[in-house]
Amino acid sequence: MSERPEEPASGPDAESLLPIDEHVEEGHDAEGRKVRHRGIYLLPNLFTTANLFAGFYAIINAINGNFYVAAATVFVAMVLDSLDGRVARLTNTQSAFGAEYDSLSDMVAFGVAPAILAFEWALGSMGKVGWMVAFIYVAGAALRLARFNTQIGTVDKRYFIGLASPAAAGVVAGTVWAFSDFGIQGSKMSFVVALMVAAAGMLMVSNIKYYSFKDLDLKGRVPFVAILAVVLVFAVVFSDPPRILLLIFLAYAASGPVQYLLRLRRRKTAE
Numbered sequence: 001m002s003e004r005p006e007e008p009a010s011g012p013d014a015e016s017l018l019p020i021d022e023h024v025e026e027g028h029d030a031e032g033r034k035v036r037h038r039g040i041y042l043l044p045n046l047f048t049t050a051n052l053f054a055g056f057y058a059i060i061n062a063i064n065g066n067f068y069v070a071a072a073t074v075f076v077a078m079v080l081d082s083l084d085g086r087v088a089r090l091t092n093t094q095s096a097f098g099a100e101y102d103s104l105s106d107m108v109a110f111g112v113a114p115a116i117l118a119f120e121w122a123l124g125s126m127g128k129v130g131w132m133v134a135f136i137y138v139a140g141a142a143l144r145l146a147r148f149n150t151q152i153g154t155v156d157k158r159y160f161i162g163l164a165s166p167a168a169a170g171v172v173a174g175t176v177w178a179f180s181d182f183g184i185q186g187s188k189m190s191f192v193v194a195l196m197v198a199a200a201g202m203l204m205v206s207n208i209k210y211y212s213f214k215d216l217d218l219k220g221r222v223p224f225v226a227i228l229a230v231v232l233v234f235a236v237v238f239s240d241p242p243r244i245l246l247l248i249f250l251a252y253a254a255s256g257p258v259q260y261l262l263r264l265r266r267r268k269t270a271e
Contacts, residue, residue: 043087043088043091043093044084044085044091045101047080047081047083048080048081048084048101049105050080051077051081051084051102051105051106051109052105054073054077054109055073055074055077055105055108055109055110055112055113056108056113058073058077058117059108059112059113059117062113062116062117063120065120067120067121067186068181070113070173071117071174071176072241073113074110074114074117074169074173075170075173075241075245077109077110077166077169078109078169081105081106081110081166082166084098084102085102099149100149103145106141106145106165106166107141107145109169110141110168110169111138111142111165111169112141113169113173114137114169114172114197115138115141115172117172117173118176118186118193118197119131121176121193122176122186122187122189122193123186123193123194123197124187125186125190126190129194130194133198134197136197136198136201136202137172137197137198137200137201140200140202140204140205141168141201141204143204144163144164144165144168144204145165147161147162148160148161157212158212158214159210159211159212160209160210160211162207163203163204163206163210163256164212167252167253168253170245170246170252171200171249171250172196174242174245174246175196177241177245177246178242178243178246200253203256203257208260209256209259210252210256211255
């Protein structure tokens, strides 16, 4: 007695039987009607995948003791992270899948990788205190990314609430890169690194506002002198990347608390 073949499933449970490489995403058309799109956009997700790979590569090099390479790779991940969102907006290929994938990649590149880098270079010599400080940073990055995803569209896009995870990673990776380039052993300055890593983790989950630079018009016309300024900035950065990048990200990380204190002072003066 032969069995009758099962009929294809239909209804709301049918999506659970889709092939593993199939992705269905719901959206709305210009008239507000719900539409479904199968598959994912390739171009922006290629940059996100490269960002994820850079974070993973930084972790491997940090474990192997190649701190200079690991720190530099974190900065490469920052460039890739800045490109995927801009490419998606320019090509009109934004998607919920891309946003979630980007957050997971950022967690690896700007959360886990800098923490492991700092731990392998300096914090490991502090024992349990060292890995606790590294975990504070990782937890801060995870909470920062989760809060950012829930606040999209509800906060002023000109400002970040809390230090952005790439900027925090720049502080940590820049510190390792700048001092390891001089041949300085991290164990000799483990206390300073611990304070810096913990502070970066706490700033990410703080309510301090940071300027996001998202209101800059990169497509409009600018004076000729602006191009000269950009060339000068590149020349200064490439003259000594480890130290210059560290100073830039330290200044940005400090700008939030400084502006917060100035606002408090003006408020008290007004009262």
